[in-house]
Amino acid sequence: MSVGLVIVSHSAQLAAGVVELAAQMARDVVLVPAGGTDDGGIGTSLDKVMSALGQADGGDGVVVLTDLGSAVMTAESALEFMGNPEKIVLADAPLVEGAVAAAVAAQSGAALAVVQKAAEAALSPGPASAGQGASGVIPGAAPGAAAGGTGSTVRPDGAVTAVLTLINPIGLHARPAAALAGALGALDVDIDINGADGQSVFLLMALGAGQGTELHVTATGPDAQRAVDLVRAEVENGFGEL
Structure with a gap:
């Protein structure tokens, strides 16, 4: 098994599209969309999110990604109703980029914390290594190494x-x-x-x-x-x- 992902969006089509995209790079990862309201409109559904969390949880944990602010509130409410389980975490990450990065990490067998970190660092440049120039060339690396x-x-x-x-x-x-x-x-x-x-x-x-x-x-x-x-x-x- 691997860490599962839940994609919470105001649009059912957007959530499904993000899942489709991320699945191209992580075919063994369980990705579940939770988009739109119960009647098919634009918005979020507490019931949909809770159902998706249950489907995605295979035992290794679940990372939840959201689009707009109220989707975060719905996801947080779902976690509260479930007793805030330790193995379900809400990532502070861009929806599309974060989902793909998290899916790639999950596909590799990474642990929950690593998958969450991958999502949250999706668009953040890592600090350059000490002494490394912008070109990526490491001055003086060979001498004395x-x-x-x-x-x-x-x-x-x-x-x-x-x-x-x-x-x-x-x-x-x-x-x-x-x-x-x-x-x-x-x-x-x-x-x-x-x-x-x-x-x-x-x-x-x-x-x-x-x-x-x-x-x-x-x-x-x-x-x-x-x-x-x-x-x-x-x-x-x-x-x-x-």
Whole structure:
């Protein structure tokens, strides 16, 4: 099982559309729309939200995403009626981007807190790694660096770095960006790829990195080496597209 998602919107069509979009990148995740009023109008329904929460909860928890303010109030009321269960959380996130990012994280098997974080960080640029320029190039990374995993280095400050070249024909487009962000989201790491948060599918896509682009990767945290090795393996495998 995985963390489930509930999409609460004033429009039934909008909620269903967000679910359809997110499902393209997370086919094993339970995504349930809760849009519109009980009579099919524009608005929100407490009964619909509570029913959706029950459908989405497979045991690993549920992340709820909403559109406008009153949808938040309806979701909060539903949680109150249910006794504010610990495994159901309301994400403060943009509806579409947050839903896709959360779905990608859930597909990777990430825990509830990680899926919530993925949603809430969907459009937030991660802090640039210390000493890294806007171009993503790490000045002075190689000198004095100790050997890390295959082809990576470890800076004196403990950060693991690597420079990789995209070889798949389309580059870091939606599918590989989603797969990469989802896998990295399940790790205990802060990872920067050319100035973008490596755990954000949207920020990775925004790089516009095509075939031949160099990726400057910097990772810190307990899973830093594992994360850099994961990125290297995916890049060298062409994200399975060769």
